[in-house]
Amino acid sequence: MFTGIVECTTKVHQINREKNNLYITFNNPFLNNEIKINQSICHNGICLSVMNINKKTYSVIASEETLLCTNLNFLKIQDEINLERGIILHERLNGHIVQGHIDxxxxxxxxxxxxxxxxxxxxxxxxxxxxxxxxxxxxxxxxxxxxxxxxxxxxxxxxxxxxxxxxxxxxxxxxxxxxxxxxxxxxxxxxxxxxxxxxx
Incomplete structure (x- = not known):
């Protein structure tokens, strides 16, 4: 769950297609331990889970269903995207309830x-x-x-x-x-x- 208040932006580092899925690697703007494997992060409004992390990049996977209803098929290397990590319940909800499920x-x-x-x-x-x-x-x-x-x-x-x-x-x-x-x-x-x- 997200609020629609963008934390930062990052750039697409690499894009790979495998069967009907899209594997995307982003430059990692977060410090060590600020994100972890299987964590959900909002990427341009799309909730995607972190698959792997290193010091400079992290990767996610988008399934065929996600590709059909989002703009990910237009994504190119070096494109800049908006990022937001999931909400922390004891903080103020400054935007509105955003699920990360694109309509x-x-x-x-x-x-x-x-x-x-x-x-x-x-x-x-x-x-x-x-x-x-x-x-x-x-x-x-x-x-x-x-x-x-x-x-x-x-x-x-x-x-x-x-x-x-x-x-x-x-x-x-x-x-x-x-x-x-x-x-x-x-x-x-x-x-x-x-x-x-x-x-x-």
Whole structure:
């Protein structure tokens, strides 16, 4: 479980395909003993488990299912990604509840510089329906953000300078594909409403 508050970024060191899986090695930005084998880390919003570690790198594996619903197939060596380790229960939840389970991908269709902030516009692969609401929470590449406006397929978020500089958002450009996770509370509400509508 994560909060969507990115700790740091790192770069892709190596990518290997084996059958339907993708093995990814990242530069290790953490100190000794800060991560361990089988630990879950949020990579651009995707929860992936650490397979092996050395002083300079660590590796994870992404299964076929993960590749089908995320932007990992677009990943290249030296790409910069956002990282967040799992939450510690006695700390404040500064973002929102992020599972690291990607719901869909979205393409950046417009970026507006608002003289001190940025407005990013995204077109979702999936219909947003009622799971996304204005002023609601959403995770983009693992970053906890607030939706400004939304339609059936398009939504936008406002980015402050700190978030822009400390995540990989400053590297994103129009037509880039990002990972999207909807607010888990919204998903439960939507499912309950759909169940009720079917009964009536």
């Amino acid at each position: 869909t991908i979205a393409k950046i269709i417009k970026i507006e510089n608002r003289n001190g902030s940025w407005l990013f516009f995204f077109k979702s692969k999936k219909k947003l329906d009622y799971v996304v609401v204005e002023k609601g929470s959403i995770a983009i590449n693992g970053i906890s953000l607030t939706i400004v406006t939304c339609t059936q397929y398009i939504f936008n978020v406002s980015i402050i300078p700190y978030t822009y500089e400390k995540t990989n958002l400053h590297l994103n450009k129009i037509d880039d594909v990002v990972n999207v996770e909807f607010d888990i509370l919204g998903k439960y509400v939507q499912k309950r409403i759909q169940h009720y509508c079917k009964k009536t």
